[in-house]
Amino acid sequence: MDMTSHTTATPAIGVQGDARTGVTVKSQRELDLMWEAGQIVGLAHKVLRASVAAGMTTRELDAIAEREIVALGGKPAFKGYRGFPATLCVSINSEIVHGIPGDTVIKEGDLVSMDLGAIVGGLYGDAAITVPIGAVPEELTALLEAGEASLWAGIGEVRAGRRVGDVSAAIQAEVVRRGDYGIVRGYTGHGIGTRLHEEPNVPNFGIAGRGLLLRPGMAIAIEPMVNLGTQETLVLDDDWTVVTADGSPSVHFEHTILVTDGDPVITTKVD
Numbered sequence: 001m002d003m004t005s006h007t008t009a010t011p012a013i014g015v016q017g018d019a020r021t022g023v024t025v026k027s028q029r030e031l032d033l034m035w036e037a038g039q040i041v042g043l044a045h046k047v048l049r050a051s052v053a054a055g056m057t058t059r060e061l062d063a064i065a066e067r068e069i070v071a072l073g074g075k076p077a078f079k080g081y082r083g084f085p086a087t088l089c090v091s092i093n094s095e096i097v098h099g100i101p102g103d104t105v106i107k108e109g110d111l112v113s114m115d116l117g118a119i120v121g122g123l124y125g126d127a128a129i130t131v132p133i134g135a136v137p138e139e140l141t142a143l144l145e146a147g148e149a150s151l152w153a154g155i156g157e158v159r160a161g162r163r164v165g166d167v168s169a170a171i172q173a174e175v176v177r178r179g180d181y182g183i184v185r186g187y188t189g190h191g192i193g194t195r196l197h198e199e200p201n202v203p204n205f206g207i208a209g210r211g212l213l214l215r216p217g218m219a220i221a222i223e224p225m226v227n228l229g230t231q232e233t234l235v236l237d238d239d240w241t242v243v244t245a246d247g248s249p250s251v252h253f254e255h256t257i258l259v260t261d262g263d264p265v266i267t268t269k270v271d
């Protein structure tokens with residue numbers, strides 16, 4: 001989930017961090033719990049990817065997501081978050097993010113974006129995937145590849161000593177390199193830890209060398225949203241579902257990543 005948070009600049013009590021920015025540096029215990037939460041998210045996504053098919057309703061996907069999270073010992077992170085009514089966000093085709101599960105039936109040729117969060121011991125994991133249903137046109141395959149590749153380009157910059165702007169610029173550069181796509185501006189990645197959305201915001205566009213300095217023990221969720229058409233968005237009357245203003249298809253990929261002394265640790269990736 002990618003809602004921009006506007007939190008106060010005070011870290012949770014007992015958490016080492018930067019009082020000026022509100023960015024928290026996690027303890028080893030917290031990082032371990034983030035790993036557990038992330039793995040539950042990754043495993044739930046694995047089941048969803050294998051299960052999603054034409055003829056299913058989005059509500060059935062939500063039920064699978066909730067069943068898996070609970071079976072693995074986690075708690076759904078989105079249900080009740082600012083009043084969101086479900087465990088899973090399901091956003092189809094021109095829906096970008098925050099789609100509410102319901103009676104919508106998935107069809108051949110759809111792009112189904114599924115965004116999911118879990119909590120273990122008060123720590124969060126958050127990830128999203130977009131899955132094509134059956135065969136899709138080449139331009140949608142390329143869009144899917146651009147979205148996923150831009151996530152990995154961003155993850156590659158998650159190292160101590162780099163800045164949030166390096167992550168943002170890498171995502172943007174990868175999308176631009178792949179085509180004339182719309183990179184969603186109004187929704188961003190985010191810090192994550194004892195809350196689903198913490199500082200800093202992690203935009204999917206930006207300038208290298210700018211922004212917060214990344215330090216070991218920080219954690220961010222990176223989540224590019226890439227449109228086949230323009231970057232403009234609208235919110236539907238349900239006050240949740242974000243769609244492309246031009247009706248073009250959109251994709252969304254997300255992982256939760258820990259900054260370490262070395263390579264980034266992707267908590268939501270499972271093998």
Ligand code: MG
Binds near residue numbers: 002003190221223
């Ligand atoms: Mg998120």
